[in-house]
Amino acid sequence: MNLLVVSNFPSGRHALAAIYLRDTLREVAGLGHRITVLAPRVWVPWPLGYVSRYAAYLKEAYHEEQEGIPVYRPAHPRPPGRWFVAHEGRSMASCSQRLIRKLHRVRRFDAVLGYAVLPYGDCAVRIGGRLSIPTACVAIGSDLHVFARMSRRTNRLARRTLSGAALVLTNSEELNRVAVEMGAAPERTRTYYKGIDLRPYEAVPEPAHARQRLGLPNHGMIVTFTGRLMRSKGVFELLEAFKRTLATHADSHLLLIGEPIELRTLKERAAELEIADRVRCPGMVPRSHIPDYLAASDLYVLPSHHEGISNGLLEAMAAGRAVVTTPVGGLTEVVRDGINGRLVQPRDATALAAVMSELLADRQQAERLGRAARETVFSRFDTRRNAAELADLVRKMSAP
Template sequence: MKLLVLTNLFPTPWDPLRGMFNRQQFERLGRRHELHVLTAVDFRDRLRKRRGSVEVPGLRTDHFVFVYPPRFGRALHAACWLLSLLLQRGWRLRTAGYDGILASWAYPDAVAAGWLARLLGIPYVVKVHGSDLNVQATHALRRPQIAASLRGAAAVVAVSRALAGKAVALGADPARVHAIYNGVDAARFAPGDKADARKRLGLDIAADPLLLYVGNLKESKGCLDLLEAFATMAASCPQAQLVYVGEGTCRAALAARAQTLGLAARVHLAGAMPHAALPDWFRAADLLCLPSHNEGVPNVVLEAMACGTPVVATRVGGIPEVVPAHAGRLVELGDRAALADALAQAAAQAWDHAAIAEHARGFSWDSNIDQLDAIMRQAARNEAVAEVLR
C-alpha cells in the first residue's frame, strides 16, 4: 500500500531526537509499504537553527510548517494545522494516490488528518500516545473535536489498555480500538556490565546507587518531583547520585534547586543523547526513575527493563500494565515522600536483572508491526468495499 503518516512526533532537522519510538515503528512499517512521513514543525522551531538532518532508510520524509496564533485560540489549532498543510503540500497530497492515512497524535494532528482524509476520500487510522487524550481531551473546546476524529477513524491504535479505555470513553467504537504496546530493539537494548558502561560514559564507578532519568525535562514528566525525592534519599545515602539525560524547560530550575539543596555535585544534567547511546546509560544505572504526571507507555521504561534495569515510576497511564513487581516499584502521583521511600527501597533490593530483561523481550517490534500492518490493511480493504457498494 501507499500510506501517508501525519504527525508532529518524528525527527526533524530542528529536533533530530524527537519521537524516536515513531521513527522505529515507521521505519519497520516502511519495509512492508510505501510510507511517506510528513511532519508538522512548529513555526517557532522553524525559526531556530537546524540541529541535524533526518534520513530514515526506506521512508520518504518531509515536513511542513505549522502556523497558528500563539498563546490563544488552542481550539483553532486543528483548523490552522490543516490550512498550513494544504497551503504548503496540498497539490502533492491530492495527486499522490494514497491508500490511507496514519495520524500519530490526537490533537491537532488526528483531527486535521480526519478532515483531510474525507477531502481525499480515503480511510484514516489514529494512533494515540498519552497526554493527547489524558490532557488535551480534558479541554471543553478540544474534546468534541478529538472525539469526532476518533469516531470517524477506521481504527484507533492506543499504546496501552488504559489509553484504549480513554478512547472508548470519548466515543470510539470499542470494536475498532486496539491496544498495541510499542516494541524494544532487543539487538540494541540488552544487559551489559555496569562498571564497563560507567567507564565508557565517564561516570563515577563508586556511585551507589546511580539513579537515572531519561526524557524531556519538563514539570509534567515529574523531573522536579524526582529531585525533591532524591534529596530526601540522599541524606541517608552519601554515595547516591542522580543523572538526568534529556533537555527541556526545567533544566535551569533543576540546576538551581540542586544548588540550593547542596546537591550540585551529586546531580548531573547530561543533556540530550542520541537514541543509540541510551543502552549504556541504562546499563550504568541502578534504577531508572520516571515519576510522570501522565503517560501512555513510555519507551524508556521498556528499554531500561530490556537492559535488566529496574524501574521506579508513578502509577499512571499504561505504566502499571508493563512494570510487574519483579521489575520495579510504582508510587502514587504527587507523593514525593512515597517516591523517596520507593527509591531507597528499590536501591537496597536484590533484583533479578535477567528476569527483568526477559520480561521486556515480550515487547516486540515485530509483533507491533504485524498488528499495525493488519489494521492498516483492514482499513484500506473496508474502504475499497465501501467504494464498490457506492
C-alpha cells in the same frame, strides 16, 4: 499498502522527535508497505528568523528521506499561545492541501494514519475526508490527558477526531477506555503496543565499561531518569526523594537525561536541597548513548503524574535495570509491583525515597526485578514484531 502518516518527525530542530515512531515505520516499510510522512512545520516570517527560538524551525528541511522514508514538511502558520491548539490541525491540513493532492495523484494512498489525536490526528481525519480514504488515529497519552483538557474547544475537537476516525489505536488499555468515553466507537478501537527497537539491548554493556566511556564515577550508586524534564514527570519529587536516599547512600548520583524544559528550575531546586553536586543533567544525549547510560545505572526511576506507556521505561527494563514508577495510565500494564518493578503513588516523595533506598540496599531484589523486567519487554514490546500488527490493523481498515 500505500500509507500516508501525519506526525511530528525527527528533524534538524529536534533530532529525537517521534524517534520511536520512525523505528516502527521503518519496520512497516520493511514488510513491503510504502510509507510517506507528512510532518508540517511552523512557518516563520523572515524578521523572526533572526530570533533563536524561531530560527530553530528553519533547520527543518522541506523534503528529505530518513531510512528510505520520504518526509515532507509544508509550512503552516502557528501563532504563539495555547489558544491555537484547537486550530492547529486545520491549519496543517489547509496548508498541506496542494502537496497532498499532488502526492496522491502519483502514490494513490490507501489510508492515512495520524499519530497523536491532537493536532496530527485532527489533520489526518481532515485529509482522509478530502481524499475519500479511511483514517486511523493513534492516541498516545498526552493528547487525551493534556491537550484535550485544555479547553472546551479542544475537548470537542478531540471527540470529533476520535469519532471521525475509521480506526483508533491506543498505546494502553487505560487510554482505550478514555478514548471510548470521549466518543471513539468501541468496535473500531484497539490497543496497540508500539514497543521499542530491542537490538541495542540484546547485549548489555558491563556497568564499569559504560561508566568509563561516559566519564561517570566508578564508585557509588547511580539513579537515572530519562524523559522530558518537567514537573508532570515527577522530577521535582525525584529530587526530594534522592535527597533522602543520601542519608544511607551518601556516594550516590542522580542522572536527569532528556529535553531540558524546566532545567533551570530543577537546578535551582537541587541547589536549595544542597544536592547540586550529586545531580547531573546531560540534557538530550545522542540516542546511541542511552544503552550505556542505562547500563551504568543501578536504578531507574520514572515518577510520572500521568503517562501512556513510557518508551524510556521500556528501554530501562530492556537493559535489565530495576525500575520504580507510578501506577498511572498504562504503566500498570507494563510494571507489576514486586514482580518486575516497583510502584509508588505519584507526588509522594517520602514513599518514593523509601522504595529507592530499599532497592539500592537490596541488590539481590534489584537484580531479580531487573531480570523479570527484561523478560517482559523482550516478550511483549518488540517494535519489529509489533510493527506487523500495526500494518495488519491499518491494512484491514483500508480494505474495500
